[in-house]
Amino acid sequence: MENFNDLAVFAAVARERSFTRAAAKLGVSPSALSQTIRNLEERLGIRLLTRTTRSVASTEAGERLLRTLAPRLEEIEAELAALSELREKPAGTVRITAGEHPAISILQPALKRFLPDHPDIQVEIIIDSGLTDIVSGGYDAGVRMGEQVAKDMVAVRIGPQMRMAIVASPAYFEQRPLPKTPQDLMDHRIINTRFPTLGGLFAWGLEKDGREVKVRGEGQLVFNSLRMRLQSALDGLGVAYIPEDQVLSHIAEGSLVRVLEDWCPSFPGYQLYYPSRRHPSPAMALLVDVLRYRGA
Numbered sequence: 001m002e003n004f005n006d007l008a009v010f011a012a013v014a015r016e017r018s019f020t021r022a023a024a025k026l027g028v029s030p031s032a033l034s035q036t037i038r039n040l041e042e043r044l045g046i047r048l049l050t051r052t053t054r055s056v057a058s059t060e061a062g063e064r065l066l067r068t069l070a071p072r073l074e075e076i077e078a079e080l081a082a083l084s085e086l087r088e089k090p091a092g093t094v095r096i097t098a099g100e101h102p103a104i105s106i107l108q109p110a111l112k113r114f115l116p117d118h119p120d121i122q123v124e125i126i127i128d129s130g131l132t133d134i135v136s137g138g139y140d141a142g143v144r145m146g147e148q149v150a151k152d153m154v155a156v157r158i159g160p161q162m163r164m165a166i167v168a169s170p171a172y173f174e175q176r177p178l179p180k181t182p183q184d185l186m187d188h189r190i191i192n193t194r195f196p197t198l199g200g201l202f203a204w205g206l207e208k209d210g211r212e213v214k215v216r217g218e219g220q221l222v223f224n225s226l227r228m229r230l231q232s233a234l235d236g237l238g239v240a241y242i243p244e245d246q247v248l249s250h251i252a253e254g255s256l257v258r259v260l261e262d263w264c265p266s267f268p269g270y271q272l273y274y275p276s277r278r279h280p281s282p283a284m285a286l287l288v289d290v291l292r293y294r295g296a
Contacts, residue, residue, distance in 0.1 A: 006040040007065075009033055010048060011073055014058045014066045015136045025138065074135065078279055090282035091120035097132045098125060098143035100226045101243050102270045106159050106291070107143065114290045121283045129224050130196035134274070140284050141274040149273045158291040159269035163244040166204070166264065167256040169236040179239075179259050182206050182213040189238035190217030191229050204241045206263040213263070269293075 012022040012033075019030040026033070041048055048062035058066060098107060103125055111123060126132075126139070134142045149155045166179075168188075179185050185204075193202040201222065204215040219238045223229050226246065233240035234255055244264075250256040272291055274280060280288065 006036055007069055008073060009036045010040055010062075011066060011069050012138075013037060013049065013056060014062055015070075015138075017056050019056060070136075074275075078281075089120050090118065090286055092281055092283045093122040093124060094141070094281070094284050094287055095124045095126070095139045096141050096143065096272075097128050097134060097137065097139045099129050100127050101246070102143045102159065103127055104226070105243070105245055106270060110287075110291050114287060118283070118286065121286070123287065140280070141272050141288075143270050143272050145268065145270060149271055152276055153273040154276045155271040155273045156288055156291070157269070157293045158272045159293055160295050161266040162269045163266045164204075164241055164264045165244045165247050165251075165258050166239060166241055166260050167233050167247050167251065167258050168239040169234055169255065170257055171236040172233075172238065173257055178257075182215050182260065182263060185215050185217050185239065185260075188217060188219075190215075190219040191232050191238040191240040192217070192219055192222045193229065193241075194222050194224055196224070206260065207265050208263045 009022075009026070012026055013019055016022040016025070019033050023030040023033050037049060046061050047059050048065060050057045050059055096107070107125055115121070115123065131144070132139070132142060134140075143158065166185075172189075176188060177184075179188060182204075194200070195202055201216055206213045206215060217239075221229075221232055221237060223232070226242065229240045230242055230246060230250075232238060233242070234250065239259075247256055247258070251258050272288060274284070
């Protein structure tokens, strides 16, 4: 029976491709995980993982075992979570991966309303600008733009339509003319964004009267952080492309100037998604209901 725990440990290490990351998720030491894997390999009489000083990879036998184990472990975890339905109060941990903007603008306000009424529920939110695989990452759900959600997921709309804003500080524009067209941005210092999934610099998607333009300008700064892009724009270091809701107050008070507003149409907002084959736990179901967007 102790082999079941060892198999779960193997699956965690194989998914993460790292003893250190797997140990952090499981709450044990990397050395303990390494010893567990060695014991499992000795009992099975076959090597499951190839280890180097920099990486961990599954052998052919390890890949075969992981393909068999992964869906069954998910089913077991889902059933164990469903047992909390028998409790009077929903309990447990809900793990969500989300980008920085939806975490700040949607999840954080929802938690303020949700958590005080549900003291037995814990929520873990991991900020990640990449397109994380929520199944292999061990998450209950993810938050992404609607067009980025895979077809085999259950998707729930959790936010309104969105718009982006192109902004810079008044001091910055004192030194340079205001851009009148997207092409004019090529003469400005662009505060760029790099997302792990895309690799290259993020292109600003502008549109007007059916004409679409992708803008990739040059500048001294590249961030994967919304807050650092915003602060750099406030500091006069360049022109930034930021979700409208994050800059409206700064525009109103005069600390930021908005340009090319007519080139920034609205688009579908965020959705929370989770695997269609996984029945959400009571804790997860409650949180989904709180997050569900009920606006126009």
